Amino acid sequence: MNPAKLLLIGFDGLDYNLIRKYPSDMPNFSRLLTEGVLTPLSSTHPPITPGAWASICSGVNPGRTGLLGFFLRQDYSFVPVTLQRTPARALWDYCTEQGLTCGVVNVPWPGPVPEAVCFGITGRFTALQTSPPGLEQEILDMGYRPEVHHPSEFSSIHGFLRFAFEQAEACTRVTRHLIEQHGPEVCMVVYNLPDMALHAMLNEKQIQKVYQEIDRNLGELLPLGERHVVVSDHGINIIEGPVFYFGEWLVREGYLTLAEGQATRSGREQLGFALRKILQRAGLSSIKKWMPQFLRNLLPAGIQYPAFLPIDYSQSKAFLGPGEYGDIFLNLQGRESQGVVPPGESESTLGEMADRLAEISRREQHRPIRLSPSRDIYHGDLLEQLPDAVIRDPGSWHLEPGLHENGPVGPPDLKHEHNQEGVFLFAGRGLETPASLEQAALVDVLPTSLALGGLKIPEGLDGRCLLEACDGAAPAYYGTELVGADHDLAASFSQEEEEEVMKRLEKLGYL
Numbered sequence: 177m178n179p180a181k182l183l184l185i186g187f188d189g190l191d192y193n194l195i196r197k198y199p200s201d202m203p204n205f206s207r208l209l210t211e212g213v214l215t216p217l218s219s220t221h222p223p224i225t226p227g228a229w230a231s232i233c234s235g236v237n238p239g240r241t242g243l244l245g246f247f248l249r250q251d252y253s254f255v256p257v258t259l260q261r262t263p264a265r266a267l268w269d270y271c272t273e274q275g276l277t278c279g280v281v282n283v284p285w286p287g288p289v290p291e292a293v294c295f296g297i298t299g300r301f302t303a304l305q306t307s308p309p310g311l312e313q314e315i316l317d318m319g320y321r322p323e324v325h326h327p328s329e330f331s332s333i334h335g336f337l338r339f340a341f342e343q344a345e346a347c348t349r350v351t352r353h354l355i356e357q358h359g360p361e362v363c364m365v366v367y368n369l370p371d372m373a374l375h376a377m378l379n380e381k382q383i384q385k386v387y388q389e390i391d392r393n394l395g396e397l398l399p400l401g402e403r404h405v406v407v408s409d410h411g412i413n414i415i416e417g418p419v420f421y422f423g424e425w426l427v428r429e430g431y432l433t434l435a436e437g438q439a440t441r442s443g444r445e446q447l448g449f450a451l452r453k454i455l456q457r458a459g460l461s462s463i464k465k466w467m468p469q470f471l472r473n474l475l476p477a478g479i480q481y482p483a484f485l486p487i488d489y490s491q492s493k494a495f496l497g498p499g500e501y502g503d504i505f506l507n508l509q510g511r512e513s514q515g516v517v518p519p520g521e522s523e524s525t526l527g528e529m530a531d532r533l534a535e536i537s538r539r540e541q542h543r544p545i546r547l548s549p550s551r552d553i554y555h556g557d558l559l560e561q562l563p564d565a566v567i568r569d570p571g572s573w574h575l576e577p578g579l580h581e582n583g584p585v586g587p588p589d590l591k592h593e594h595n596q597e598g599v600f601l602f603a604g605r606g607l608e609t610p611a612s613l614e615q616a617a618l619v620d621v622l623p624t625s626l627a628l629g630g631l632k633i634p635e636g637l638d639g640r641c642l643l644e645a646c647d648g649a650a651p652a653y654y655g656t657e658l659v660g661a662d663h664d665l666a667a668s669f670s671q672e673e674e675e676e677v678m679k680r681l682e683k684l685g686y687l
């Protein structure tokens with residue numbers, strides 16, 4: 177078997193500081209580093225999986241992929257981004273366009289399995305789909321575990337870790353098999369392990385074991401590629417800090433008004449009512465079947481999620497997405513069906529919110545909660561799909577979208593949180609690497625990887641190629657389309673597959 181020219185190995189949530197903390201537990205990573213460069217990789221604001229991987233694979237920012245968090249807004253409803261498809265083209269498109277075959281395994285790219293691959297397995301947020309279609313049974317027979325589980329489904333943390341390790345091992349086994357069988361010139365595989373495991377609130381020793389396991393899987397894949405990229409979408413580590421209930425803050429500051437009469441109903445009833453409405457509008461009505469269990473899992477004591485609550489939009493200037501990172505949407509006149517903020521006041525409204533948030537940090541003598549308008553950070557045709565403002569570098573705050581009677585600031589808590597620092601390592605013999613490297617951005621991964629694989633880089637990407645030269649030659653560029661053909665999104669998934677997506681997001685704790 178010929179090794180792939182380029183092997184991209186992604187680890188969701190691999191943390192820059194943790195890999196440096198456990199060098200003796202990561203011999204394969206350390207060995208790879210001797211022929212490459214390692215740099216922290218600055219994630220999206222906020223650092224969330226779907227948007228971050230979309231920028232890694234496409235080389236363009238969320239304003240051009242249209243993807244940031246787990247949900248896309250349609251008026252006042254939210255649908256999972258994984259049921260959508262970004263028009264941005266990606267690694268596999270640019271490889272096949274230049275005559276190289278490309279295979280993908282478990283890449284968290286939205287929508288069905290990409291068309292331009294010689295083999296493909298969808299990522300964990302969508303239902304399992306493969307290319308070629310018959311591949312599904314073959315990989316399941318090899319022990320591939322596409323399902324996701326929440327740690328609470330296991331009777332012990334050891335049981336959960338056993339599942340997580342088996343899942344990673346099966347991913348390695350299947351990737352090896354597919355590379356041996358199809359001989360792709362470029363292959364990209366993503367492991368869920370670091371993100372999934374660390375969200376289970378592991379202790380120091382368990383985290384160390386997870387990082388050993390990551391390295392073991394990495395070691396098994398390395399011989400299958402000539403040149404390597406190791407990449408993660410964000411970091412994740414333990415943070416001790418106060419909890420900030422964003423929904424509570426919006427209500428208390430008068431930006432968000434809950435519908436009248438809701439106070440007389442229990443939180444669970446309100447949630448069920450609102451969520452059913454949202455899902456029905458989104459065409460996911462048959463999800464009701466598993467709603468009761470889902471709702472029980474969803475409601476931590478005392479917290480209610482405003483994105484799922486009945487809201488009086490005619491009296492609300494702003495509202496939140498269902499994600500945990502405080503995505504703010506303005507209720508704009510002319511854009512939303514019950515918009516109240518005149519378009520000319522959007523900037524001043526966001527500015528006022530940012531000032532009030534900064535004031536809280538001063539009062540609490542804690543690092544600032546910085547709210548930035550999305551257009552200050554991102555640019556592109558699909559900027560309108562993103563929240564109007566996002567929290568930047570939440571630092572040591574734990575952001576909760578919910579309402580809390582004792583909020584908006586709750587007492588300090590220990591929690592695993594996504595952080596800004598992912599990992600980017602690129603390696604290969606004959607590489608001329610920069611003497612020093614500033615922190616890289618997600619969008620730099622694609623151009624750098626293409627050059628590493630001996631491919632030309634599309635002109636007009638947002639990222640830079642971090643390689644000075646490869647095999648003595650400077651990176652080459654070419655003009656091509658950065659946007660793909662329109663797809664009929666509605667036809668991408670069946671009703672059952674849509675339900676599957678929602679279940680997965682629930683188990684991952686994102687709903």
Ligand SMILES: [Zn+2]
Nearest residue numbers: 188189225409
């Ligand atoms: Zn992630």
